[in-house]
Amino acid sequence: MDSKPPSINSQDNSNIVLHTLIEYADIFAGLLFAILAFYFHLNGHQYLSVLVSAVAIGAFSITVAEIAEILADRLEEPYASFVLTFSAVAVEIILLFMIVREAVHSPEALETVKGGIISAVIVDMNVLLGLAVFIGGLSYKEQEHNEDTSSTYTTILLVASSALLVPSILTYTNDSGSLFEASVLIAIMLMVFYIAIFIFQTRTHAHFFKATAKSRLFRIKKRLNEEEDDEDEDYIFDKLGNIANFIAMFVFILIIGILAELFANDGIFIAKEMGISTGLAGLLIAIIAVAPELLTAIKAAKDDEIQRVVNIAMGASTVSIMLTVPILMSLAWLNGIKLTLDFNAFQVGALILTIILAWKTTDDGETNYFEGISHLMFFVGYAIIATLYH
Secondary structure (H helix, E strand, O other): OOOOOOOOOHHHHHHHHHHHHHHOHHHHHHHHHHHHHHHHHHOOOHHHHHHHHHHHHHHHHHHHHHHHHHHHHHOOOOHHHHHHHHHHHHHHHHHHHHHHHHHHOOOOHHHHHHHHHHHHHHHHHHHHHHHHHHHHHHHOOOEEOOHHHHHHHHHHHHHHHHHHHHHHHHHHOOOHHHHHHHHHHHHHHHHHHHHHHHHHHHHHOHHHHOOOOOOHHHHHHHHHHHHHHOOOOOOHHHHOOHHHHHHHHHHHHHHHHHHHHHHHHHHHHHHHHHOOOHHHHHHHHHHHHHHHHHHHHHHHHHOOOHHHHHHHHHHHHHHHHHOHHHHHHHHHHHOOOOOOOOOOHHHHHHHHHHHHHHHHHHOOOEEOHHHHHHHHHHHHHHHHHHHHOO
């Protein structure tokens, strides 16, 4: 009796290809749109170049966020949230630095950078936190987190935002030299303050940033997810070790940096041509940088991991001020550009009101969908003014 050797079904091959395309859709999309971005840039199609480079940055940022989430799942808090926040803030810093470099030819680009710094916090605290809390609130009547987390972060952010007022006040004087000196001193103060915060968060008071024992559902779901994770090992980054994943993450961030240069170069041209306000330009940059992080937060909220949402939103906001400001000022100075911290009254006012709102909605250690809506409505108001404010 003849026996035929097993053959691979063509349909099985098609299924494998389709599964691979879906599994790595963000990487394939990023590569495709990156190639298109370079093509349009080299051929002088600025509008198309900005559009596709933004899509490519968003796609690769999703990959960075996915790798960061894998690393976060392997680490304990607060280190897990550190990985998530730093991966997102790295993209933000790269985008803003590329726009800083454009200030050599277009000085007004610095106003876009300032708008981007403030908008990053506004988007983190209102869109990311608000949308995640709202979606989580639709699935669970109330979600519980460690109230010490929000209390600590809102205190930190109030101090930081108040510090940013110092250079802004000096804009009412005629001494531009003192404005730059004050900006440098405030940047140094923020960096020193962040070092103290890092020690507080990782050494002396790490328990302030961990989920409490209140949420039993959180613990049950976490155990179930750990059991399910063993069954899904197809994703290549799940198979890689921590060091390899860190290397992969920074490679993708480097690619984002190259695309960010195209985005900034052509974006500044379009903003000038269309008369787009610096506030709206900064807001668009913040949304691109925060989008992948937003997906992670929504997923966490739907899994009743609201503690991770609070850590991501408030942690990213803290890093956006404490590290982004000193790093951008240093990079600008190395490129012969003086970046000052003279934010306008609208920006500082919106920042302080955002922090007060976050304090009021999270100080009791519980969140619900109405509090999420409150943050989203605040953001809508901010976006309207940012669009019209010149």
